[in-house]
Amino acid sequence: MSKPEWNKKIKNHLIDQTESITELKESTWQNIDKELFPTVKKKKRRRRTKQVIVSIAGAAMIMLFIMFSSNEQGLAMMQSIREIFVEEKKQIVELEGNKEVRDVHLNKNYQLEYVLYVDESYYKVIEQENSDLILPKMEFEDIDVPEISMEIMQHTDISKDELIDEVITEITDSGLTINQEEEVMYPLESLVIKGVGNTEEYANPGDTPIHRYYIKDTGSGQLFLIKQVYFLTAAEGHGVRLNSMLETFEVISNN
Amino acid sequence: MTSQDKKLIKKIKKGNQRAFKQLYEIHSNYALRTAYAITRNQSDASDIVQETFIRVYRNIDSFDVSKPFKPWFYQILINESKRYLKKMSQVEMNVEFEHVLDYLFYFSNEGDMSIREDIEWGIEQLDEIHRLVITLKYLNGFSVKEIAEMLEVNVNTIKSRLFKGRKQLKLILGGTNNE
Incomplete structure (x- = not known):
C-alpha cells in the first residue's frame, strides 16, 4: 500500500472511530452557554425600580455630603459614605437578547466628583487633565478599527444651553447628522444628543461613526458631559456596554 | 486563518x-x-x-x-x-510504546481479527505522545511544523513520533516497514 493510501486509511479510521462523540456537541454547548452566559431571570420592570432606588440613594448621599462635609465630623462621615460604593460588584448587561453577568470595578474621581463602575475585562480608564477617558482594553495593532471611547467631563462655568450649543456644533463639525435630541431616564436622567455619520461615505457601512452625548445637570451649577464614540457595527456591542457602565454613574460632592 | x-x-x-x-x-x-x-x-x-x-x-x-x-x-x-x-x-494507565510494539507483532501474526479492529486496538493502546501526534496529523491535518509549535518540541521529534506511530499501524495491518 502506498504512503498516501496509508495516510487516507488512518484518517478514515480516526474519523470513523470518533464519530459517536459528535452526538455530545449540543450538550457540550449547553454547558458552555450556562457557564459563560448565565441566564438571569429578572423581570424588566425591576430595572426601573432599581433605578428609582439608586436615584433616591444617590440623592440622599449628595445631601449627606453637603450636610456633613464642612467640618471634621462631616469629613469622617463623607469617608464612610465613600465606602458605601463597594470596590467590585456584578452587573447584568443585555446584549442582543442575551444577558451577561459582568464583574465591574469602581472608578472614583474626586476631582470630577463622580463614581462609575467599569467593566475592566473590556475597558480601561485613562485619567486626563480635565476628564476621564474610557477606552477598550484590547489594542488593535494591525487592524484599522474605528474609534470606541467614552469621555466624562465636568463643566461648572457654562450654562446648559451653551453646552447644548457646543455639542451640536461639535457634532455637525464632525460631519455627522443629529438624529436624536431628547430627555431620557436611561442610562441616566439626562439630555441625549446623538449624531450619526453618512453610511454612503464609508467603504464599510458598518464603520459609520456614532457620537452620543449625555448632558447631566445636577441642578447646582454643575454639568456633566459624557461623550460616547462608537460605530454602527458596534452599536449592539460597545454601544450597549458603554451605556451599561454609564447606568452606574453617580455624582459625589466634595464641597 | x-x-x-x-x-x-x-x-x-x-x-x-x-x-x-x-x-x-x-x-x-x-x-x-x-x-x-x-x-x-x-x-x-x-x-x-x-x-x-x-x-x-x-x-x-x-x-x-x-x-x-x-x-x-x-x-x-x-x-x-x-x-x-x-x-x-x-x-499512569498509558502503555509504554515498546510494550505496545510487542503486542502489535503478536496481533499482526494472528490474522483472525478484522483490520479495523486491529487499528482500533493499536491507536487506543498507543501512549499519549504518539496518539496525540497521529491524531493531530491525520485527523486535524496539521503539518509537522504546526504540531511541533503546538507541542513546543522540535520538528525532528514530531517526525520521529509520527514515524513510530505509523510503523505500529502498518505492522498491525501486516504491512512492512518499507511501505
Whole structure:
C-alpha cells in the first residue's frame, strides 16, 4: 500500500472511530452557554425600580455630603459614605437578547466628583487633565478599527444651553447628522444628543461613526458631559456596554 | 486563518455571543473528535472541549487575529487534555510504546481479527505522545511544523513520533516497514 493510501486509511479510521462523540456537541454547548452566559431571570420592570432606588440613594448621599462635609465630623462621615460604593460588584448587561453577568470595578474621581463602575475585562480608564477617558482594553495593532471611547467631563462655568450649543456644533463639525435630541431616564436622567455619520461615505457601512452625548445637570451649577464614540457595527456591542457602565454613574460632592 | 474565523473573532472581541456560537459550530466537531481520540472517554472529551471553548472566550482579547486560529485553539485543547488526564490519573494507565510494539507483532501474526479492529486496538493502546501526534496529523491535518509549535518540541521529534506511530499501524495491518 502506498504512503498516501496509508495516510487516507488512518484518517478514515480516526474519523470513523470518533464519530459517536459528535452526538455530545449540543450538550457540550449547553454547558458552555450556562457557564459563560448565565441566564438571569429578572423581570424588566425591576430595572426601573432599581433605578428609582439608586436615584433616591444617590440623592440622599449628595445631601449627606453637603450636610456633613464642612467640618471634621462631616469629613469622617463623607469617608464612610465613600465606602458605601463597594470596590467590585456584578452587573447584568443585555446584549442582543442575551444577558451577561459582568464583574465591574469602581472608578472614583474626586476631582470630577463622580463614581462609575467599569467593566475592566473590556475597558480601561485613562485619567486626563480635565476628564476621564474610557477606552477598550484590547489594542488593535494591525487592524484599522474605528474609534470606541467614552469621555466624562465636568463643566461648572457654562450654562446648559451653551453646552447644548457646543455639542451640536461639535457634532455637525464632525460631519455627522443629529438624529436624536431628547430627555431620557436611561442610562441616566439626562439630555441625549446623538449624531450619526453618512453610511454612503464609508467603504464599510458598518464603520459609520456614532457620537452620543449625555448632558447631566445636577441642578447646582454643575454639568456633566459624557461623550460616547462608537460605530454602527458596534452599536449592539460597545454601544450597549458603554451605556451599561454609564447606568452606574453617580455624582459625589466634595464641597 | 480562514476569513470566516477572522470575522467571527473580531465580532467576539466586541462581545458578540452569536459569533462565538458560530465559531463553536465550525470547530466543535473536530475538537470533540480530537479530545476523544486522546482520552478515549466521551465524558472526558466533552469536559475538555467545554473547558477549551470557555478559555478561548475568556482569553480572546489576547489572541492576535493576524495569526492562524486553529493552532492557538488546539494548543489550548491539548493543554486542557493533558491537565485533564493528569487530574484523572490516566497518564499512569498509558502503555509504554515498546510494550505496545510487542503486542502489535503478536496481533499482526494472528490474522483472525478484522483490520479495523486491529487499528482500533493499536491507536487506543498507543501512549499519549504518539496518539496525540497521529491524531493531530491525520485527523486535524496539521503539518509537522504546526504540531511541533503546538507541542513546543522540535520538528525532528514530531517526525520521529509520527514515524513510530505509523510503523505500529502498518505492522498491525501486516504491512512492512518499507511501505
